[in-house]
Amino acid sequence: MNKKTCIAMVPCPGLSHLIPLVEFAKLLVHNHIQFHVTFLVPTFGPLSSSMQDILYSLPPNIDFILLPQVKNLPPNLEPASQMKLIVKNSVPFLIEEVESLISKTHLVSLVFGVFSTDVHEVAKQFNLSSYIFYASGAVSLSFLHTLPNLDEKLSSEVKSLESAYETLNIPGSVIPYHIKDIPDPLLCERSSDVYKLFLEVCTEFSLVDGVIINTFTDLEPEVIRVLQEKKKPFVYPVGPIIRKESNNNKDNILMCLKWLENQPPSSVIYVCFGSGGTLSHEQFNELAFGLELSGCKFLWVVRVPSNDVSSAYFVGKKEDPLEYLPNGFLERTKDKGLVVPSWAPQVEILGHESIGGFLSHCGWSSTLESVVNGVPMIAWPLFAEQRMNARELVDVLKVGVRAKVDDENGIVKRDEVVKAIKRIKEGDESLEIKNRIKELSVSAANALREHGSSKKALSDLALRWHI
Numbered sequence: 121m122n123k124k125t126c127i128a129m130v131p132c133p134g135l136s137h138l139i140p141l142v143e144f145a146k147l148l149v150h151n152h153i154q155f156h157v158t159f160l161v162p163t164f165g166p167l168s169s170s171m172q173d174i175l176y177s178l179p180p181n182i183d184f185i186l187l188p189q190v191k192n193l194p195p196n197l198e199p200a201s202q203m204k205l206i207v208k209n210s211v212p213f214l215i216e217e218v219e220s221l222i223s224k225t226h227l228v229s230l231v232f233g234v235f236s237t238d239v240h241e242v243a244k245q246f247n248l249s250s251y252i253f254y255a256s257g258a259v260s261l262s263f264l265h266t267l268p269n270l271d272e273k274l275s276s277e278v279k280s281l282e283s284a285y286e287t288l289n290i291p292g293s294v295i296p297y298h299i300k301d302i303p304d305p306l307l308c309e310r311s312s313d314v315y316k317l318f319l320e321v322c323t324e325f326s327l328v329d330g331v332i333i334n335t336f337t338d339l340e341p342e343v344i345r346v347l348q349e350k351k352k353p354f355v356y357p358v359g360p361i362i363r364k365e366s367n368n369n370k371d372n373i374l375m376c377l378k379w380l381e382n383q384p385p386s387s388v389i390y391v392c393f394g395s396g397g398t399l400s401h402e403q404f405n406e407l408a409f410g411l412e413l414s415g416c417k418f419l420w421v422v423r424v425p426s427n428d429v430s431s432a433y434f435v436g437k438k439e440d441p442l443e444y445l446p447n448g449f450l451e452r453t454k455d456k457g458l459v460v461p462s463w464a465p466q467v468e469i470l471g472h473e474s475i476g477g478f479l480s481h482c483g484w485s486s487t488l489e490s491v492v493n494g495v496p497m498i499a500w501p502l503f504a505e506q507r508m509n510a511r512e513l514v515d516v517l518k519v520g521v522r523a524k525v526d527d528e529n530g531i532v533k534r535d536e537v538v539k540a541i542k543r544i545k546e547g548d549e550s551l552e553i554k555n556r557i558k559e560l561s562v563s564a565a566n567a568l569r570e571h572g573s574s575k576k577a578l579s580d581l582a583l584r585w586h587i
Contacts, residue, residue: 132233292343386476410537
């Protein structure tokens with residue numbers, strides 16, 4: 121009996137990396153039924169309930185294997201370093217599972233996240249093709265491609281990129297990016313472990329057979345063109361890949377949707393900082409007062425404040441975030457807002473007609489969900505490549521506004537929150553933003569239709585795997 125063609129996928133640890141890779145796998149097997157996908161999932165502790173919900177609801181032609189938990193990680197690691205180390209320490213377990221898959225299936229390729237590049241050596245060992253799944257956009261990918269060259273040009277005496285460059289010209293981008301827009305680890309000294317890790321990851325891009333990227337040609341046309349001219353690795357823009365529905369906490373979903381049903385069309389600002397973003401207590405309060413002063417309807421997903429902007433990335437805090445709100449806030453805003461602790465059904469919320477804007481950390485998945493649903497954005501980046509995404513959204517795509525940060529203390533003051541909300545709700549600028557994001561919403565849908573650019577890229581990739 122012929123063995124089914126199998127693709128093994130190794131996600132980076134963390135919910136925000138798992139979701140787009142799972143959605144890509146669903147897209148692949150839906151459009152190309154000859155494939156079976158097996159997820160080989162590195163772990164460092166018990167799965168969160170959200171990850172369990174995703175993995176245990178996979179369709180029949182996608183399955184998963186949890187790799188043994190990685191123990192004794194060094195404390196206080198930066199998220200990228202932690203992800204990379206978890207995957208690196210999982211390689212022996214990965215080799216065992218790949219051997220097993222080869223004995224049972226026609227395994228042809230390993231697909232892995234950007235911080236799972238140690239998987240490339242496993243692919244090489246078994247003579248399998250290797251592909252990076254890049255869950256963010258083409259601008260940040262183009263920057264990572266060019267990072268080794270930027271670094272190579274510097275003498276050993278230069279301590280950091282920040283001391284050498286004020287702005288960066290990213291291949292394909294129509295605007296220069298300020299050096300402080302790049303991910304924080306790359307602003308560290310070049311001798312630091314985290315900087316070296318990023319540089320190593322970027323160097324490994326040239327070794328793989330291809331990069332699958334969650335974007336579409338009409339969104340970032342020039343950057344994609346420049347990336348595809350390189351040929352090795354070839355870039356496949358197959359997006360926008362987003363979740364179709366939330367599949368956990370049904371009571372929460374019903375509560376949010378019931379509240380939204382009672383709000384006028386395009387009246388509500390949705391406020392959420394992704395699955396891992398947090399605000400300092402001072403910033404948390406300023407945002408609360410800003411939402412209240414704006415007089416605008418809002419739905420706010422709140423987390424326990426922290427001075428570490430990515431503190432909820434791997435492990436959420438157990439305290440009740442509502443206790444940190446300003447005194448009397450819930451009572452004063454009960455007719456205007458809905459405050460939801462920790463999690464809300466973002467897919468359903470952004471697709472609801474009552475939503476008129478999205479105050480977002482500019483994580484790429486959230487960005488695509490906003491574009492697909494035609495929702496204008498207030499850009500409030502926190503970490504990773506989010507500042508680059510924010511610049512692209514505001515200054516290139518012109519589908520949002522930026523919340524202005526105070527130069528002295530790094531806080532977005534309440535008055536600036538009010539101004540940002542008014543800018544996307546009122547006036548000529550607001551109309552231009554709304555029209556532009558509606559156009560991109562149509563382009564996003566067209567990309568995935570028959571003969572669309574992303575559908576064609578997916579077919580080209582499937583053809584490579586089926587040979």
